[in-house]
Amino acid sequence: MVDNAKPISAGDFKPVSAADRGKLDSEKISAPSLTFLQDSWRRLRKNKAAMICLVILIILFILAFGSGFFETHNPNATNPNLANLPPKIPGIDINGFNGTIEQSGTRVNAYVQAHAGNAYYILGTDYLGRDLFSRILYGTRISLEIALIASFFDLAFGVVYGIVSGWMGGRVDTIMQRIIEIMLSIPNLVVMVLLILVLKPGMSAIIYSIAITSWINMARLVRAQTLELKNQEFILAARALGESSWKISFKHLLPNLSSVIIINLMFTIPTAIFFEAFLSYIGIGISAPQASLGTLINDGQKNFQFLPYQMWYPAIVLSVLMIAFNILGDGLRDSFDPKGRE
Amino acid sequence: MVKYLGKRIFYIVLTLFIVSTITFFLMKFMPGTPLTNQAKLTPGQIHQIYKQYGLDKPVWQQYLVYLAGVVHGNFGISFQFSNQAVSYLIGSRMGPSLIIGGQGMVLGVLVGLVVGSLGAVKANTWIDTTATIVSILFVSIPSFVLAVLLQYYLGLKLRWFPIADWGGFMYTVLPTLALAASPLAETARFMRTEMVDVLSSDYIELAKAKGLGKVGIIYHHALRNSLIPIITIIGPLTVNIMTGSMVVENIFSVPGIGEQFVKSVLTNDYPTIMGLTIVYCAMLCVVLLITDILYGLIDPRIRLSGNNN
Numbered sequence: 001m002v003d004n005a006k007p008i009s010a011g012d013f014k015p016v017s018a019a020d021r022g023k024l025d026s027e028k029i030s031a032p033s034l035t036f037l038q039d040s041w042r043r044l045r046k047n048k049a050a051m052i053c054l055v056i057l058i059i060l061f062i063l064a065f066g067s068g069f070f071e072t073h074n075p076n077a078t079n080p081n082l083a084n085l086p087p088k089i090p091g092i093d094i095n096g097f098n099g100t101i102e103q104s105g106t107r108v109n110a111y112v113q114a115h116a117g118n119a120y121y122i123l124g125t126d127y128l129g130r131d132l133f134s135r136i137l138y139g140t141r142i143s144l145e146i147a148l149i150a151s152f153f154d155l156a157f158g159v160v161y162g163i164v165s166g167w168m169g170g171r172v173d174t175i176m177q178r179i180i181e182i183m184l185s186i187p188n189l190v191v192m193v194l195l196i197l198v199l200k201p202g203m204s205a206i207i208y209s210i211a212i213t214s215w216i217n218m219a220r221l222v223r224a225q226t227l228e229l230k231n232q233e234f235i236l237a238a239r240a241l242g243e244s245s246w247k248i249s250f251k252h253l254l255p256n257l258s259s260v261i262i263i264n265l266m267f268t269i270p271t272a273i274f275f276e277a278f279l280s281y282i283g284i285g286i287s288a289p290q291a292s293l294g295t296l297i298n299d300g301q302k303n304f305q306f307l308p309y310q311m312w313y314p315a316i317v318l319s320v321l322m323i324a325f326n327i328l329g330d331g332l333r334d335s336f337d338p339k340g341r342e
Numbered sequence: 343m344v345k346y347l348g349k350r351i352f353y354i355v356l357t358l359f360i361v362s363t364i365t366f367f368l369m370k371f372m373p374g375t376p377l378t379n380q381a382k383l384t385p386g387q388i389h390q391i392y393k394q395y396g397l398d399k400p401v402w403q404q405y406l407v408y409l410a411g412v413v414h415g416n417f418g419i420s421f422q423f424s425n426q427a428v429s430y431l432i433g434s435r436m437g438p439s440l441i442i443g444g445q446g447m448v449l450g451v452l453v454g455l456v457v458g459s460l461g462a463v464k465a466n467t468w469i470d471t472t473a474t475i476v477s478i479l480f481v482s483i484p485s486f487v488l489a490v491l492l493q494y495y496l497g498l499k500l501r502w503f504p505i506a507d508w509g510g511f512m513y514t515v516l517p518t519l520a521l522a523a524s525p526l527a528e529t530a531r532f533m534r535t536e537m538v539d540v541l542s543s544d545y546i547e548l549a550k551a552k553g554l555g556k557v558g559i560i561y562h563h564a565l566r567n568s569l570i571p572i573i574t575i576i577g578p579l580t581v582n583i584m585t586g587s588m589v590v591e592n593i594f595s596v597p598g599i600g601e602q603f604v605k606s607v608l609t610n611d612y613p614t615i616m617g618l619t620i621v622y623c624a625m626l627c628v629v630l631l632i633t634d635i636l637y638g639l640i641d642p643r644i645r646l647s648g649n650n651n
Contacts, residue, residue: 278484319483
């Protein structure tokens, strides 16, 4: 073996500059650190179906709540001369959108028959000549308002109930759980119907009945999760350091409960929308002349054989709302709890 | 077991007692009396009618009379439907509801199991995607929309089934299909998750290592073990069927209790509403009790000790 290594001189070395020092640090984490929510959002963005549903929901929200700015007709204004007109969009000549309708075998222009002049209704009119498009937008707004209200009660009442029940434990927990068990053995719809009868049908009765029934599932799940978290070290540490129960629940419990809460919220919403539509459909929800998707479907169903568009459009909007919330809920569950899908 | 049963039955009775109390007082707070044309009646006649319905007594006595009646299965007399006894009204309408509800439940759960396990076995293929889409659609589309569409296309257009009314088996097909959608979707979703879990467990790996065929593994090991938790969703599914039956029975004019409930709600027939509320609760309580007992019998790891955790 020949030692052919060069002799080392002092000139071969030079001090590390400040800029180079950063590159040398092998312990450095190169990717930015993500919080729990950022990480879930990153996973959710990869779920195409969920993202499409999110976009659809945002569009529906904007259309429904912004409808005051661009609706061409008053949703409640009746016009008996222009009743039961089929959809007509100017410039489009496809059967179903050109204002013609099948009458005893031949296609006739319903707008000419009704002497409608230049008026047009892009989704047609109902049996009282009210603009179906504006009514659907109004009904969607009611559904979305119900969704927001149900989420509010879910958060304000369900979460608090669950945390208190799980955190306090003992006798308080037992009593609170018995109350929930009793509520669970009454079908929700029956509770709603009874309340609505007592309170007189209308928006406020629906809100109260949703307030009473919607929070139960949330309370159960939050309680179960709280029981699990309660015995973990970080909670114990917080208690040992003398934190108050309030502060522990806000600073330590709530962030750890957030995925359970968000996922369950996404399943409360379609249920609430369904119940509102259901109650309006059977005739004890939103009362005439106001529109709700349920009443629109009920009205449209009577004429379904001859004027199918009157039921199809509200039914499609209601179904799309429900599907979008359900798929988004599934997507959120997968992104918050990635081990579920793989 | 006996102790557990006793405890559960005690809670059921307590629940029913609370429910009947709440409905009784809610109905007492409602404005109006059963007499629609009071102005035309003399005070004597009013008094006589009040006496007939027991409305002349103080509220607490009416309450006790009502409770005693409920215990004996007597819910009073209907205000609207030609003075029939509510218990007779409910009893005579129970059959059709149980038939279409039961058929819908069985059909929905069975098809749901197949769809769900197919989705899990063929996970991340087009079969899985189709199964997921089907269950999302069925869980999202409201029963009243589905029922109207079924009635129109299968009943009126294709004339395969009668569109409404009540007769033989053929009359039950469309309502059953409409009711089966929601349990189908729920079961499929639940089954898929369960089955995916089971398929990745150690004993499935062992069965594969032993050289068992795919069908054997799925049938003997995966399917049986994923079936157990399905029992827990029978309770919620029953609620779905009850809710659905109210509109479905109306749309297909099935003479069942769901249709009666809606009719009574729309005509303010308070005694019938109260009676049906109690009947609905009792049915749900019994279903929940049976599923809990079944769950304990089938899966011995779960002890029926009387407390939940």
